[in-house]
Amino acid sequence: MVTVSERWEQALYVAIFFGIAVALGVGGLVRSDRASSSLEQRTLAQRPTVAWVDLVTGEFGRNVETYLSDQFLGRDTWVRSYAQLSLRGLGKVDMNGVVIGKGGILLGDMSSHQPLTDAEIGAELEATMAQFDRLKAAVTSYGGTLLVVGHPTKNSFLRADYPAGFAFPDDLARIAPLYFAALKQHGVASVDVAAVFEKHRDEKLYYDTDHHWTFTGAHLAYSSMLEGLGIKPLALDELVLTTLPNKFVGSFNRKIAMTFPQTEKITIASPRVPIPYTRVQDGKVSHDLFKAHPAKASVAYGIYDQGDRGEIVIDTNRPKLPSLLFVGDSFGNAIETLAWTGFDESRYLDLRHYTAMSLLDYVAKYKPDDVVILVRDERYLYRNGNGLFTGSAPSVDSEE
Amino acid sequence: MPFNSVTFLFAFLPLAAGIYFAVPGRRGRNGVLLAASAVFYAYGGLNSLLVLAISIAVNYACGMAIDSLRSGGRSAGAKTALVAGVVANVALLASFKYLGFLASSANAVGGLHLPIPSLIMPIGVSFFTFEGLSYLVDVYRDRAPVQRNPLDVALYMGLFATILAGPIVRYGDFHAQIRDRGESLENVAMGARRFIVGLAKKAIIAGALGTMSNAIFATPTANLSVAGAWLGALAFTGQIYFDFSGYSDMAIGVGRMFGFTLPENFNYPYISQSVTEFWRRWHMSLGTWFREYVYIPLGGNRVTKLVNLRNILIVWALTGLWHGATWSFVLWGLYYGVMMAIEKFVIGAAADRVWRPLRHVLTMLAVVVGWVIFKSETMGGAFAYLGAMAGFGGRALIDPRALYYLGQYRFELAVGLVASLPVVPYVRVLWERTERSAAATGVARFGMLAISGALFAVSIAYIVSTTFSPFLYFKF
Numbered sequence: 049m050v051t052v053s054e055r056w057e058q059a060l061y062v063a064i065f066f067g068i069a070v071a072l073g074v075g076g077l078v079r080s081d082r083a084s085s086s087l088e089q090r091t092l093a094q095r096p097t098v099a100w101v102d103l104v105t106g107e108f109g110r111n112v113e114t115y116l117s118d119q120f121l122g123r124d125t126w127v128r129s130y131a132q133l134s135l136r137g138l139g140k141v142d143m144n145g146v147v148i149g150k151g152g153i154l155l156g157d158m159s160s161h162q163p164l165t166d167a168e169i170g171a172e173l174e175a176t177m178a179q180f181d182r183l184k185a186a187v188t189s190y191g192g193t194l195l196v197v198g199h200p201t202k203n204s205f206l207r208a209d210y211p212a213g214f215a216f217p218d219d220l221a222r223i224a225p226l227y228f229a230a231l232k233q234h235g236v237a238s239v240d241v242a243a244v245f246e247k248h249r250d251e252k253l254y255y256d257t258d259h260h261w262t263f264t265g266a267h268l269a270y271s272s273m274l275e276g277l278g279i280k281p282l283a284l285d286e287l288v289l290t291t292l293p294n295k296f297v298g299s300f301n302r303k304i305a306m307t308f309p310q311t312e313k314i315t316i317a318s319p320r321v322p323i324p325y326t327r328v329q330d331g332k333v334s335h336d337l338f339k340a341h342p343a344k345a346s347v348a349y350g351i352y353d354q355g356d357r358g359e360i361v362i363d364t365n366r367p368k369l370p371s372l373l374f375v376g377d378s379f380g381n382a383i384e385t386l387a388w389t390g391f392d393e394s395r396y397l398d399l400r401h402y403t404a405m406s407l408l409d410y411v412a413k414y415k416p417d418d419v420v421i422l423v424r425d426e427r428y429l430y431r432n433g434n435g436l437f438t439g440s441a442p443s444v445d446s447e448e
Numbered sequence: 449m450p451f452n453s454v455t456f457l458f459a460f461l462p463l464a465a466g467i468y469f470a471v472p473g474r475r476g477r478n479g480v481l482l483a484a485s486a487v488f489y490a491y492g493g494l495n496s497l498l499v500l501a502i503s504i505a506v507n508y509a510c511g512m513a514i515d516s517l518r519s520g521g522r523s524a525g526a527k528t529a530l531v532a533g534v535v536a537n538v539a540l541l542a543s544f545k546y547l548g549f550l551a552s553s554a555n556a557v558g559g560l561h562l563p564i565p566s567l568i569m570p571i572g573v574s575f576f577t578f579e580g581l582s583y584l585v586d587v588y589r590d591r592a593p594v595q596r597n598p599l600d601v602a603l604y605m606g607l608f609a610t611i612l613a614g615p616i617v618r619y620g621d622f623h624a625q626i627r628d629r630g631e632s633l634e635n636v637a638m639g640a641r642r643f644i645v646g647l648a649k650k651a652i653i654a655g656a657l658g659t660m661s662n663a664i665f666a667t668p669t670a671n672l673s674v675a676g677a678w679l680g681a682l683a684f685t686g687q688i689y690f691d692f693s694g695y696s697d698m699a700i701g702v703g704r705m706f707g708f709t710l711p712e713n714f715n716y717p718y719i720s721q722s723v724t725e726f727w728r729r730w731h732m733s734l735g736t737w738f739r740e741y742v743y744i745p746l747g748g749n750r751v752t753k754l755v756n757l758r759n760i761l762i763v764w765a766l767t768g769l770w771h772g773a774t775w776s777f778v779l780w781g782l783y784y785g786v787m788m789a790i791e792k793f794v795i796g797a798a799a800d801r802v803w804r805p806l807r808h809v810l811t812m813l814a815v816v817v818g819w820v821i822f823k824s825e826t827m828g829g830a831f832a833y834l835g836a837m838a839g840f841g842g843r844a845l846i847d848p849r850a851l852y853y854l855g856q857y858r859f860e861l862a863v864g865l866v867a868s869l870p871v872v873p874y875v876r877v878l879w880e881r882t883e884r885s886a887a888a889t890g891v892a893r894f895g896m897l898a899i900s901g902a903l904f905a906v907s908i909a910y911i912v913s914t915t916f917s918p919f920l921y922f923k924f
Contacts, residue, residue: 116459
């Protein structure tokens, strides 16, 4: 026989279960849809359209699930709670591809990396150098200079900070010396930023909460690059440095729902002696070297050179200076905001986004005096995106 | 539409329950359930719904034919109708699940070049086909009445609570519930509680252990330490239990909300002291099905030892094949068949003289080895992994990665260990034996309610935040 209190208990169970389910379900549906999530820094799925083929294959059901999940009532709070519970509550050290390293430094999880054998490295290196041979031939055909600037990633440079059980892959670590030796053998000039960084190891070269380098790291890389081209870089005292008061959103911290306190700030720089310039970004005039950053807005590394762009052309109208073609990913964005000061016309390509022509065709068309390829050490053997010189098949990397 | 999806939890289930209880009368409510089941299954694609509809139609027609021929005294005709129905069900299952396997095996063995068909297998086809077979056999044996309304056959085979991954309900045990079942506040409450337990098992424990086991099994075996390999195997042992028993809890809970009593699928299998006992506690509805519809019809154990051995091996080869169309699964099934045959014909009663903890350890060893075979994609992969567990190849005993997994998943491993033991029933018995005040009872009830609410909230956070992970048994 069910007592009154048991009946109350049962009613409470039903009320809690269905109350939560209905409240969250209805709440998510009646609220207007969000286009994107600032916490997750991604666009959110919108109400799916009904198509017969999707109904037949089940794609519609999957789209509905993605939509309802993305537009779930209080999604940011649920995501943040999950991250807090996992990282703080259960003491986990990795989540969504981010590893909490020694001293709370956030690093990339490389444990899913498929290691290459020595034979595979040799074959990949050969194919990579074949591309450089073609690029070098194209650049030198009109008297230009080719320079490869290789730099360590945060994962690589701070590999000692990985917690026990994680490591930077051995095979990637083995590639760097082989890569530079091969470039030398093929007559391609290069700069290994890792060697420069080693001399400045006690400085903060990478953000704790982002996978990119700090302004200090970027300036060191920029200086090495210009010295490699025989051009004097702007020293720190020739620049006006501004540390933005805005909240900085680190890419790694973002992946773990901003679980770590975000105290870091971003620094931007401009030449102390102003240099007039025009700037064209993906075919449109856009003067600003930095993404707009109103006082209350949070900023990310993408502020540099307004984020990843297919093509940026900066012209200082100083014909006596050489011209530059710079190819690189997001690490190059911070360098670009400094490098233009040393050239007449400088062109910046991100081949993950630039599709109009291949790099070889671009070189043949514009004949820049200096061609710089910026490449991170994890991508030395990567022949896609910014590592593909002969085709126009962009590949947007998972990392900015 | 998986039970752990946002669509099911926050749209489908509240809506289906709301309409169901708003509609009066059995016929109306069965209609709501059937419509809801059609929407639920069509979520995975209308093409799958079409296959289910064909299966239902065939079983309905064959059931009617069996009943009609038998009532007309034409038992041979009824048997022919039964055989036709069985062949149709097996053909349906084979065409979606086994055709590619048969063709590739024929190509490999016979040097043929048969094209390998790649039909998309409707989710749950193994489950609803077995229920269709159960319907025909039970009607033929006159253990349950034929359903004259095809919608009632559809409700039995297509009920959304069981269609994706069981429990496999025998028609003889279910048919009465089509017309007579008890919906009540108590059943809805108990169903909700059971559902939350299952959801938490899946979201919190199985998800984490799955991440761990997938990562370890993806590691080249040459790079695994002995401890790392064991951790991977144990993680999968936990994952598959909490994944499938969690699913079963949710299915039983959902069924109970709508007044159905579905069969239990698990009874703490990891406390077993023999492989035979393990399979009496693991996926019980499948074991019961094979015993009822294959093993006993083959003669069961009321035959000579040799025929009994044959029967055991046939049942377990089929059990393996039911789980997947690869030779690894056949090997896995036969592995258990051989184990059981050894226990039955070689060890026999001598097992009772072995120290109970040792029996338990040996049983779990056999089970964990079985899961490695089950998890590995190829037989070669399984043997390589088992070699790593055994320490072959001069590998390290332990490595930093293994220690990391142990530390990182200590919570889930500990909770998994406790939850795989009958701790809750034990505490419940103790509690019921204890004299207590009304206040203590009230506090305990509130505590259980609070725990359920917290588990539900945490599970929601996991579901919303993590990439959707399907149930392992959906692929069978």
